[in-house]
Amino acid sequence: MSQAGPILFVSNAQRPPFIAALDEARLFPVVDNDWASAARAVEQVQPAAVLAAMHVGHEPHLATLARKIADQSPYLPFVALEAAGTLPQNALPFSSRGGNSDRLVARLRAALRVRTLHATVLRRLPDAKVGLPEGDPARDATVLLIGRGAAYPALSVALGERVGVVGALSIEAAAKHLNTRDIDGVVLAEGFTARVTDAFLTVLAEDTRFRSLPVVVTAHQLAQTYDLPNLELIPGEPAKVAANALPLIRQHAMEAQLSRTLRSIDAGGWLDPRSGLLTVEAFARDFAKAVEQALARGGGLSVARFAFEPGNSRAQLDAARILSRLMRQMDFGVAQKDGSVIVVFAETDFRTAHMIARRLSAVMRHTSNGKYEMRSDPVVSVDSLSPSDTARSLLGRLSADASRAAS
Template sequence: MSYHAPILIIADDISSDEPSRILSALTEARLLPAEAVGWRDARDAVIRLQPSAVIATGSNDALDALAQQVAAIEPYVPLVALGPHRATAGNIIGFASDDLDRLPPRLRAALRVRTLHATTLRRLSDDGGIEQPPQHDPLQDATVLLIGRGAAYPALSVALGERVGVVGALSIEAAAKHLNARELDGIVLAEGFSQRVVDAFLTVLFEDTRFRNLPIVVTAPPSERPVDLPNLDFVQGEPAQIVAAALPLVRQHAFEAQLGRLLRALDAGGLIDPRSGLLTPSAFERDFATAVYHAQVRGDGLSVAKFVLNRAEPRAQFDTARIVSRLMRKMDFGTLLPDGSILVVFAEADLRGAQTIARRLMAVIRQTSHSARRESRIDPDVSLATMMSGDSARAILSRLAKLDTRRAAS
C-alpha cells in the first residue's frame, strides 16, 4: 500500500542497522514511501515532509517536543516510539518488541485512523452547514474492559478508573457479554487465568473482525504461540506502568470511534449527536411528534421511557447514551437531554412491551462502572408512559414528567 505522504523514521544514527531494518520491514509490507533522518534534523523533516506517520527510535530527550509537533498536524499522524523512552506525551504509541515483523500491522492499523480522520475533515468541509463538535481528549469518551480476578485487579481498576471508564469482568464469559453488548476502546487482561485460557481468548478476538484492532494489554508473560493482533502488548509491572502502556492505543481507538460517530452524524444531516449516538434534542422533538401522529392514525402502540442517571458524571452520561444507541431496536429512537437523562421512544410497544425492553437496557447499564469510586456505579431510575387515544406528543411527555416527579418524591 502506498501513501502520498512518506513515513518518517527518526534515529540516532541513520547509518546503523536499526533504521535499515525498519525500512526493510516497511518495504516488505509495502508501506511506502519511507525516509530516515537523524534526531538533529527531525523537527525540520516533519515540517518539510508532513509525514503520514513517524517512527522514532532510541531514548532521545527531544521525543516529547517531537510528539507535541506531530500532534498539531491534521489529519492525524501516528507516532510510534521503538524501545524504552521517558517521554510522557499522550500521543506516543510504544513498541517495545524487537520483532519488527509486528511493526507494520500496528502501523497499518494506525494509518487507517489517519485515513478516517482525513475523510471526516473533508466531509466537514463539504457539509459547511454542520458545525464541528468541540475538540476534547478522546480519553474522556474511552471505556476499557478490565478482566481479572487476582490480587492486582483492584489496584488496576483504580489506576484505570482515574483516566477512563472501566467495565469489570471476573470471567471470560462475562467479558464476552460486554464485548457483544457495547463499544469498547481497549482490553486489559489481568492475572487469574491459565495460559491456555489467555491464548484461546486472544484467538477468538483475532478471528472476529470487530475486535481485531482493539488495544489489548496482557499482564501475563508473552505466549509461546503468539496471536497476530496488531495492538496486542504484554506488559508486566506496577498498575501505573500497565495503564501508561495501554493509554496511547486506547486514546487512538477512542479517537477512531469519535470519528465514526461524527461521520454517522454527517450522514444523518446533523440530526445525530456525535458524542451520544442518539438524536439531537431538536431532532428528537420533531421525530417524536411525527411518530405520535402516525401511531394515532394507524392505531399502533407507542411508549416512552425516561432513564435518569443519578449522580452520573458527563462521561457516564455519554457512555450510557451510546449503550442505549447500540442496544435499542432499529425502529426505536432516543435523545440525551441537557440534564443528563435519556428519553427513548419504543415504537409499536404497549406498557408491558416497553417494560421488557427497558429492563434489558437497564441490565446492561447497571453492569457498567464508570470510575474508580464504587459509588459511581450507574443505577438508573426509569419512568414509562404509554400513548393513549387522542394523546399528543406534548401530552405524553407531560405525563412522563409527572411520573418522574412522583417517583423522585417517593
C-alpha cells in the same frame, strides 16, 4: 499500502532489521532522522507516520517531538519502539518481540486508517451541519478490564482516572460486555492461565468486530502471534500500564468518534456525534411525528426514560452509547440536556417496553470511574401512549413518573 507521505524513522542508531524490512518490501518509504532534529523533520518531511526508537539519547527530545506530532492535522500516528518508561499521551507503544516486521506493518496500517478517516471527515465538514466533538476522545472511552488477581483493584483505579472502566472477573462476563457495549480497549490482567489467555485472544482475532481493538496483556508472554494489530504486552505497575495503554485506547476512541461524525454528516447533521443518538431537535421532530402516526393508525408506542445523578455526564453518555448499539432499527432516542436519556419503542406495548428497559438498565450499571466513584444506576420510568395523549403530555408524564421514582 499507499499513503500521502513517507514514514519518518527517528533514531540515533542504525535501523534495526525489522525497520529495514519495511523499506525493502516497498510497503512504506522510510526517511531516517536523528532525535535532535526530529521535530523539525516533521515539518519538512510531512510524514504520514512517525516511528521512534526509544534508545539512548531520546529523553531530552521526546516531549518536544510528541507535542509537534500532536499539533499536526490530520491525525499523525506516532509509534514508540521498545519503550521502557512512561510514554507521552500520543505515543503508541510497540515492542518488536523478536523483530517481526509483520506486526509493525499491521500496527501502521491500523493507525493509518484512522489518519485517512480523519482526513475524510475534515474534507466533508465544511459542507456539513455538524462539527467534530471538542476535547480529548479518551474522556469518552470505555475500557474492559478483565482480571482476578491482586493487581485488579489498582488497575481499575489507574484506568478509571483516565477512562470509563467495565470490570469482568471471567472471560464469559467479558464476552457479554463485548457484545453489548462500545469498547475502546481491553486490558487482560493476571488471574488466568496461559491457555485461557491464548483462547481469548484467538477468539478476538477471529471476530472482525474486535480485530482492531487495542488489547493490552499485563501478565503473560504470548505463546503465538495473533491477527490483532493493536495487541501489546505492557507489564509493570498499574499506573504505567494505564498510561502506556492510553494512547492505543485514545486512537480507537478517536476512530469511533470520527465514524459517528461521518454517520452524522450522512444523516444531515441530525445525529449527535458523541452519543450516536438523535440530536435534541431531530428527536423532537421525529417524536411528534411518531405520536401523530401512532394515534392515527392505532399502533402501540412506548417511551422509556433513564435518569442519572446530576453531574454524572459520563453515565449519561455511556447509557446513550449502549442504547445506540442495542436498540432496534425502528426505535430512536436522545440524550437530553437534563442528563437523562430517552428512547422511543415503536409498535411496543407497556409490558414489553418495561421488560426491554429493565434489561437495558442492567447493562448500564456496570461502568465505573475509579476517580470519581459515581454510581451509574439509572432511575427508569416507562410509559405508553394513550388515545388522549400528545407528544408533550406523554413526555411530561414520563418526567413526572421519574421524579416520583427518584424521591
